[in-house]
Amino acid sequence: MGLDLLVVDDSPVTRKMVRRALSLCGLEVTEVIEAADGAEALEKLGQRHVDLVLADINMPVMNGIELVERMSRDPELCTVPVVIVATPMSQDRVEFVLDKGARAYLAKPFRPEALRDVVVQILGTTGGPNA
Amino acid sequence: MNLVTIGIGGIEVSADRGAVLITHGLGSCIAVIAYDARRKIGGMLHFQLPTSSLSPDRAAESPGTFADTGIPLLFERMYALGSRKADIVVKAAGGGNFHNDNGTFDIGRRNHTMMRKIFWKAQVLVAAEDVGGSKSRTARLFVDTGQVTIQSGSEVMPL
Amino acid sequence: MPEPTPALLTDILGQVLQESAFIFAEPDDEPAAWQGPVLTARIAFESTRGGTLRLVTTPAASAEIAANMLGIDPGQEADENGRAAVAELLNVLGGAFLTRYFGTAVPSQLGLPSTELGDPPPPARRRCCATTVRLESGAPVVMELDLEEGR
Numbered sequence: 001m002g003l004d005l006l007v008v009d010d011s012p013v014t015r016k017m018v019r020r021a022l023s024l025c026g027l028e029v030t031e032v033i034e035a036a037d038g039a040e041a042l043e044k045l046g047q048r049h050v051d052l053v054l055a056d057i058n059m060p061v062m063n064g065i066e067l068v069e070r071m072s073r074d075p076e077l078c079t080v081p082v083v084i085v086a087t088p089m090s091q092d093r094v095e096f097v098l099d100k101g102a103r104a105y106l107a108k109p110f111r112p113e114a115l116r117d118v119v120v121q122i123l124g125t126t127g128g129p130n131a
Numbered sequence: 132m133n134l135v136t137i138g139i140g141g142i143e144v145s146a147d148r149g150a151v152l153i154t155h156g157l158g159s160c161i162a163v164i165a166y167d168a169r170r171k172i173g174g175m176l177h178f179q180l181p182t183s184s185l186s187p188d189r190a191a192e193s194p195g196t197f198a199d200t201g202i203p204l205l206f207e208r209m210y211a212l213g214s215r216k217a218d219i220v221v222k223a224a225g226g227g228n229f230h231n232d233n234g235t236f237d238i239g240r241r242n243h244t245m246m247r248k249i250f251w252k253a254q255v256l257v258a259a260e261d262v263g264g265s266k267s268r269t270a271r272l273f274v275d276t277g278q279v280t281i282q283s284g285s286e287v288m289p290l
Numbered sequence: 291m292p293e294p295t296p297a298l299l300t301d302i303l304g305q306v307l308q309e310s311a312f313i314f315a316e317p318d319d320e321p322a323a324w325q326g327p328v329l330t331a332r333i334a335f336e337s338t339r340g341g342t343l344r345l346v347t348t349p350a351a352s353a354e355i356a357a358n359m360l361g362i363d364p365g366q367e368a369d370e371n372g373r374a375a376v377a378e379l380l381n382v383l384g385g386a387f388l389t390r391y392f393g394t395a396v397p398s399q400l401g402l403p404s405t406e407l408g409d410p411p412p413p414a415r416r417r418c419c420a421t422t423v424r425l426e427s428g429a430p431v432v433m434e435l436d437l438e439e440g441r
Contacts, residue, residue, distance in 0.1 A: 010402070011374055011377065011378040011381070012371065012374050013356065013359055013360065013371050013374040013375045013377075013378045014378050016360055016371075017359060017360065020251075020254065020360070020361060023254065024254040024255065024256050025256055026256055026258075058381065058400055058401070058402055059402075060402060086385070087381050087382050087384060087385025087386070087400065088382075088385035088386055088388070088389045089385060089388070089389065089394075089398065090388070090389065090392075090393075090394045090395065090396060090397055090398050091394045091395060092395075092397055093397065093398070093399075107385075108310070108381075108382050108385070109306075109309045109310040109382060111247075112251075112256055113256060113257065113258070113259075116256075181314075240308070241314060244308050244309075244312050244314065245312070247312060248312030248358065248361075251312065251361045252361040252362075254361070
């Protein structure tokens with residue numbers, strides 16, 4: 001079974017870059033859904049299941065930290081892993097985000113193979129038929 | 132064993148299962164290693180400079196000297212032996228930092244960045260790479276198995 | 291802590307352009323001579339000192355940056371994504387500046403980037419420091435930093 005992924009970033013350019021990286025990085029991806037902020041992400045997560053969320057932190061309306069907090073408190077969503085894909089930040093902020101429930105942090109600009117590695121590390125699969 | 136040596140600016144592809152493609156003395160140059168496991172076809176490019184705009188005449192004579200002319204040609208040569216893009220796995224080695232006067236814009240980094248730009252645009256993943264630093268490297272591709280090794284001094288590591 | 295220098299901005303801008311957009315930017319000592327409207331992106335930050343970073347460039351250069359970031363040929367899609375590409379570039383530059391200048395041991399926070407297409411900035415605008423680099427096409431990109439007085 002291929003993977004269904006949600007990309008949450010207020011930058012349309014970043015969403016396109018993540019899409020491109022996912023398309024070439026060797027993961028079997030069935031669908032990539034997009035949201036421009038945390039609130040839109042929660043709305044989409046309420047409508048359908050995804051295997052993993054890739055989320056920015058600095059976003060209008062609802063930032064990535066609040067998204068992670070809300071997902072952690074939601075019995076339906078607390079098992080969906082979140083990877084933070086954000087600009088370089090201080091060590092305490094990285095730890096803060098991980099404490100809130102994010103599973104990993106990937107600094108922008110990221111390489112496709114780094115994205116693949118973090119997804120495989122968390123999900124234990126590439127999503128391919130032999131996975 | 133059929134040893135095929137690739138010099139600076141050279142491109143070689145082979146479907147000979149006894150072949151080992153090898154290139155020596157990778158400093159700021161980069162070896163791009165392509166392998167199609169399905170058909171057991173291997174290819175190697177040893178490029179020296181990032182862009183053919185630096186010397187169009189030289190690019191016409193020796194397209195493998197430059198990343199932007201050499202990498203597409205490596206893929207064309209792989210296709211000519213029956214390979215397909217979706218089956219080609221790419222690895223890279225070299226791009227060392229040997230003449231870094233100002234700490235910012237050295238040729239090895241430029242080579243590496245140009246290579247990644249080309250593959251990003253072509254939607255090709257660099258499956259593994261051993262780049263940067265200040266060591267000289269020798270890259271080998273064993274066509275039968277697809278194994279790639281990188282040698283620095285007496286140390287040989289799989290890539 | 292020493293004051294930030296233009297050389298620091300040049301280094302960060304060069305590195306981020308290379309890593310985010312595969313662009314080799316060359317430092318330019320001449321101030322940019324703007325002809326026509328320019329795109330200005332701004333982002334505020336807070337750390338042990340607050341401030342603002344600005345990125346100023348031409349619409350054509352922003353499309354060049356977008357094409358490189360997205361891995362596409364120049365054209366309509368690149369033109370349409372120019373503003374967003376420069377905003378995202380500044381976002382990454384902001385993070386790189388905060389971690390390079392203030393370090394990773396102190397809490398720092400970035401705001402949200404905004405962009406505006408308008409007249410070129412006056413040449414004598416007061417600012418902490420600035421750098422100009424040129425993209426491969428020759429188009430200038432100016433990075434400016436306003437930093438509050440030390441606390």
